Amino acid sequence: MVKGRKIRVLVAKPGLDGHDRGAKVVARALHDAGMQVFYTGIRQTPEMIAEAAFEGRVDVIGLSILSGAHLELCPRIMEHLGSKGLRNVPVLVGGIIPEEDVRALNDMGIRAVFGPGTLTREIEDFITRMVTED
Amino acid sequence: MPDCFTPGDLPDFDYQGELGHPGKYPFTRGIHPTMYRGRLWTMRQYAGFASAEESNRRYRYLLEQGQAGxxxxxxxxxxxxxxxxxxxxxxxVGKVGVPVSTLKDMETLFDQIPLEKVSISMTINSTAPILLAMYVATARKQNATISNLEGTIQNDILKEYIARGTYIFPPQPSMRLATDIFDIFKYCHDSAPRWNVISISGYHMREAGATASQELAFTLANGIAYVQAALDAGLDLASFAPRLSFFFCCHNDFFEEIAKFRAARRLWARIMRERFKAEDERSCMLRFHTQTAGCTLTAQQPLNNIVRTALQALAAVLGGTQSLHTDSYDEAYATPSEEAVTIALRTQQVVAFESGVTGAADPLGGSYYLEHLTRKMERETGEYIDRIDKLGGAVRAIEDGFQQREIEDSAYLCQKQVESGQRTIVGMNKFTSARTTTPRLQRIDPTQTSRQLDRLHQVKQQRDYDRAAATLHRLGEAARGPDNLMPPILDCVEAYCTLGEISDTLRRVLGTQKERAAF
Incomplete structure (x- = not known):
């Protein structure tokens, strides 16, 4: 799928939360791993994220959520991605996500959830594997 | 680094000039002569849940458990x-704290809590003038004497551009709102309240990745900017300087953190005296709140977090903090449960009542190692403050993204050190074990949100609409001029204008801030 070019990743901060340390660290690590990374900045609506994913023609989307609003925000983001024809772009979530919510996120189409303590190279490896297998 | 520190590591050590007795300039050893022998720090746990009713219940529980503020x-x-x-x-709504849209919510929040007797700290920044007005209005309804109110409003907008991100307006008009608050209690009958008009915060920058010296330098540089802005607005230094307070993080490196708190007091005392020519000693005292470091807590083996928090709490106390929040061990999962909050509070109580460390002011003062570290922290911090001065001060440096970039670099370096194993996190990258049980979680009851929306709807229906509209109009007019905006905001709040309506009125006049591209 991405032979001969860089993997394109959108890192996005949905909702009103401004805690962006994780999003920025992951964005930079993926960039250093040779991917082309677009970081949206904070306070993005689901519409804005779908638009940025569309504009950037990205291969994968990473959402950073620490405010506890993941069960409300994720379905709306998935819906907007769908309406942009981006249903097949894999979406990952990182942040403070209680274990019992992971299944609910998977059920709505989120490919993987990365909690506190995740190493950035786990995320790199996951993306590389996923994008080259797809 | 030598294996052991000796008098040789402290050349030209000058007890009076560098340390002074506790309670004496430059306050390196603490701001009170007797420190905790006279009065313990205030144990103050940050909390807010789902709705005003639920938060009110938690607050009353915490007060019953012996929490002082x-x-x-x-x-x-x-x-x-x-x-x-x-x-x-x-x-x-209600996710990371309590929703307050109108005065009615604030009245519910403090129902049966006598505001004259309980010190209240509010973590609020861009909307601080509105929430402070609601608090004052609620106190008036309780027939409280305004000059008896005690507490703190965070009101530190500059660090929001650097780290936490809850800004609304651009920096310049935000500085006006911040300094309007410095002046508010003068407006409330010129009484001398026990209110801290700002809590100049390093905490969030540290959590975003800053090192100890970056935390201290960026905080003090922001402090300098607020003092200058207030002087430029015509305020008298002695009228507000004693009411400035600070808020720091206490991280893992035990002695470095104690050195940071001691260096903070010495640096600020000298800044106030030498840069701003403060004459009053109280204007030179750096008083601070501490919170243990949320970013050091792990999701793996969560009970280890209790130990981390205890060590950090001890360092904060040995550093001479005025108040303390200890983090709950389940915070890497969700907002804390009542059980976890109680253990966190008990941790402080063990330090206070069992450990004996309260027996002497600044018990580590004079340690060759600690005094060396305090000097080192002072030097590194001073160099950063010089760089910010050269960039034109904290506001200009923020607009250039200087502090943001420095913190991003530190956060990335820290992550790389954890991944390479150079930095050990027990239970995460060393001494790992099979997955332990997840703590019980605090869940938000969805009916709380609908009750909040019902109340908001009811307030909008029952209020005198013409009166509310007129107060908003007057606020808009005032915002275009130079006057203090607190009085018109208080009028709006008492007419049951909503937080959103007041904010929108100000947005139209003051403009809004866009995030600068980080990547």
Whole structure:
């Protein structure tokens, strides 16, 4: 799928939360791993994220959520991605996500959830594997 | 680094000039002559839940458990100036704190809590003038004497551009709102209240990745900017300087953190005396709140977090903090459960009543190692402050993204050190074990949100609409001029204008801030 070019990743901060340390660290690590990374900045609506994913023609989307609003925000983001024809772009979530919510996120189409303590190279490896297998 | 520190590591050590007795300039050893022998620090746990009713219940529980002061967490819509019924608020009402859209919510929040007797801290920044007005209005309804009120309003907008992100307006008009608050209690009958008009915060920058010296330098540089802005607005230094307070993080490196707190007091005392020519000693005292470091807590083996928090709490106390929040061990999962909050509070109580460290002021003062570290922290911090001065001060440096970039670099370096194993996190990258049980979680009851929306709707229906509209109009007019905006905001609040309506009125006149591209 991405032979001969860089993997394109959108890192996005949905909702009103401004805690962006994780999003920025992951964005930079993926960039250093040779991917082309677009970081949206904070306070993005689901519409804005779908638009940025569309504009950037990205291969994968990473959402950073620490405010506890993941069960409300994720379905709306998935819906907007769908309406942009981006249903097949894999979406990952990182942040403070209680274990019992992971299944609910998977059920709505989120490919993987990365909690506190995740190493950035786990995320790199996951993306590389996923994008080259797809 | 030598194996052991000796008098040789402290050349030209000058006890009076460098340390002074506790309670004496430059306050390196603490701001009170007797420190905790006279009065313990205030144990103050930050909390706010789902709705005003639920938070009120938690606050009354905490007071019954022996906590001396309250610390209010607001939800994100409240922090960014959106009512609970705003479309952008939909996913976030009551998530990280209590929603307060109108005076009615504030009245509910403090129901049966005598504001004259309980010190209240409010973590609120861009909407601080509105929430402070609601608090004052609630106190008036309780027939409290305004000059008896005690507490703190965070009101530190500069660090929001650097780290936490709850800004609304651009930096310049935000500085005006911040300094309007410095002046508010003068407006409330010129009484001398026990209110801290700002809590100049390093905490969030540290959590975003800053090192100890970056935390200290960026905080003090912001402090300099606020003092200068208030002087430029015509305020008299002695009228507000003693009411400035600070808020720091206490991280893992035990002696470095103690050195940081001691260096903070010495640096600020000298800044106030030498740069701003403060004459009053109280204007030179750096008083601070501490919170243990949330970013050091791990999701793996969560009970280890209790130990981390205890060590950090001990360092904060040995550093001479005035008040302390200890983090709960389950915070890497969700907002804390009542059980975890209770253990966190008990941790402070063990330090206070069992460890014996309260027996002497600054018990580590004179340690060759600690005095060496205090000097080193002072030097590194001073160099950063010089760089910010050369960039034109904290506000200009923020607009250039200087502090943001420095913190991003530190956060990235820290992550790389953890991944390479150079930095050990017990239970995470060393001494790992099979997955332990997840703590019981605090869940938000969805009916709380609908009750909040019902109350907001009811307030809007029952209020005198013409009166509310007129107060908003007057606020808009005032915002175009130079006057203090607190009086018109208080009028709006008492007419039951909503937080969103007041914020929108100010947005139209003051403009809004866009994030600068980081990547």
């Amino acid at each position: 309250l610390s209010v967490a607001f939800d994100l819509p409240t922090q960014i100036g959106y009512d609970s019924d705003h479309p952008l608020a939909a996913a976030e």
